[in-house]
Amino acid sequence: MQSFVYDALPSRVVFGTGSLDKLLDEIRRLDTHRALVLSTPEQRTMGADIAARLGAYSAGVFDGAVMHVPAEVAAAARDEAQRLGADCCVAIGGGSTTGLAKAIALSSGLPILVIPTTYAGSEMTPIWGLTESGVKKTGRDLRVLPKTVIYDPALTLSLPVAMSVTSGINAIAHCVEALYARDANPIISLIAVEGIRVLAGSLPEIVKQPDQLEARSNALYGAWLGGVSLGSVGMALHHKLCHTLGGTFSLPHAETHTVVLPHAVAYNTSDAPTAMERIARALGARSAADGLYDLAASLGAPVSLQALGMTRDQLDRAADLAVQNAYYNPRPITRDGIRSLLEDAFDGRRPR
Ligand code: NAD
Numbered sequence: 001m002q003s004f005v006y007d008a009l010p011s012r013v014v015f016g017t018g019s020l021d022k023l024l025d026e027i028r029r030l031d032t033h034r035a036l037v038l039s040t041p042e043q044r045t046m047g048a049d050i051a052a053r054l055g056a057y058s059a060g061v062f063d064g065a066v067m068h069v070p071a072e073v074a075a076a077a078r079d080e081a082q083r084l085g086a087d088c089c090v091a092i093g094g095g096s097t098t099g100l101a102k103a104i105a106l107s108s109g110l111p112i113l114v115i116p117t118t119y120a121g122s123e124m125t126p127i128w129g130l131t132e133s134g135v136k137k138t139g140r141d142l143r144v145l146p147k148t149v150i151y152d153p154a155l156t157l158s159l160p161v162a163m164s165v166t167s168g169i170n171a172i173a174h175c176v177e178a179l180y181a182r183d184a185n186p187i188i189s190l191i192a193v194e195g196i197r198v199l200a201g202s203l204p205e206i207v208k209q210p211d212q213l214e215a216r217s218n219a220l221y222g223a224w225l226g227g228v229s230l231g232s233v234g235m236a237l238h239h240k241l242c243h244t245l246g247g248t249f250s251l252p253h254a255e256t257h258t259v260v261l262p263h264a265v266a267y268n269t270s271d272a273p274t275a276m277e278r279i280a281r282a283l284g285a286r287s288a289a290d291g292l293y294d295l296a297a298s299l300g301a302p303v304s305l306q307a308l309g310m311t312r313d314q315l316d317r318a319a320d321l322a323v324q325n326a327y328y329n330p331r332p333i334t335r336d337g338i339r340s341l342l343e344d345a346f347d348g349r350r351p352r
Pocket residue numbers: 040041042043066067068069093094095096097099117118119120121122123125126127128129155156157158159160163167230253254
């Protein structure tokens with residue numbers, strides 16, 4: 001017999017090729033009039049295009065978003081929003097730009113509209129992150145949940161293939177951990193299985209033909225499902241490990257998720273058999289861990305932490321940090337278990 005609690009998150013999603021044309025309607029729908037547009041320096045041109053589309057509804061562009069939302073960047077962006085009299089933010093980009101919009105919302109209460117261009121999924125979550133003196137804090141607050149998300153697959157055509165693959169596997173990771181979450185529920189589990197299925201099917205198509213709009217659309221649909229999964233139920237070992245590795249050793253976000261995922265899944269296999277069966281079936285694989293490892297390898301993604309710049313002498317510290325704070329995981333966390341998981345991930349071995 002089932003027993004669960006399900007909380008729906010209030011956000012509006014506008015999906016489809018060409019949906020960017022609805023931007024102005026969506027801004028008016030929010031009853032806002034002066035949007036500060038946010039982007040990274042690399043996506044400055046996309047930011048300028050959004051400002052041009054907004055016309056009189058644009059307050060200006062802040063193109064200083066960077067990875068992990070440094071507190072000083074968040075403060076500068078919030079000051080700019082205040083100086084320009086902005087009454088909302090429009091973020092175009094990946095998780096870093098969405099993260100900046102969330103930091104502004106956290107301290108100012110301004111509503112956010114997000115136009116995602118990666119598969120990270122932050123746009124569907126009430127989770128914020130802020131880095132102060134090298135330490136990244138995260139928290140949940142409904143004020144940072146974007147009011148509206150416009151998913152236009154055409155905007156992902158420029159996402160390089162290698163980034164598309166690792167970002168897509170980052171989205172798969174959200175779905176995977178949702179299936180064995182402590183607060184898992186039937187709706188999110190259906191969403192998570194569909195997310196894995198559609199991403200595992202579309203990423204190989206993108207590698208073969210990066211400009212194929214249908215595959216791009218399917219992957220972005222999967223990314224949405226991954227974001228919903230991440231935002232709705234609690235994550236476990238895999239996300240905690242990636243957070244520690246990224247924050248302490250400055251490893252790249254999506255690539256770290258790609259390398260660690262098969263090993264975190266192997267670690268949990270014995271204690272979450274139903275979830276593992278569903279993951280394996282969605283991947284069309286013999287086992288969840290093998291399927292995830294083979295998917296990454298077949299797409300040419302990195303499979304070892306060594307390839308991401310980590311060194312073997314950092315493994316002990318990583319294992320110590322990973323067991324410092326208690327958190328839910330299907331299989332109890334032991335230092336020896338995590339140390340051997342990290343060793344396998346470091347060498348890029350097939351998961352055990
Ligand atoms: P990112 O946002 O850092 O983007 C990586 C690079 O790709 C940037 O230079 C960006 O400008 C560029 N880029 C993005 N889309 C592009 C496109 N379509 N074409 C060309 N270049 C493009 O990377 P990410 O993986 O999307 O986000 C990672 C960050 O998001 C991490 O800091 C992570 O912690 C955070 N995150 C937060 C949540 C949450 O719920 N709070 C969820 C997922 C990720």
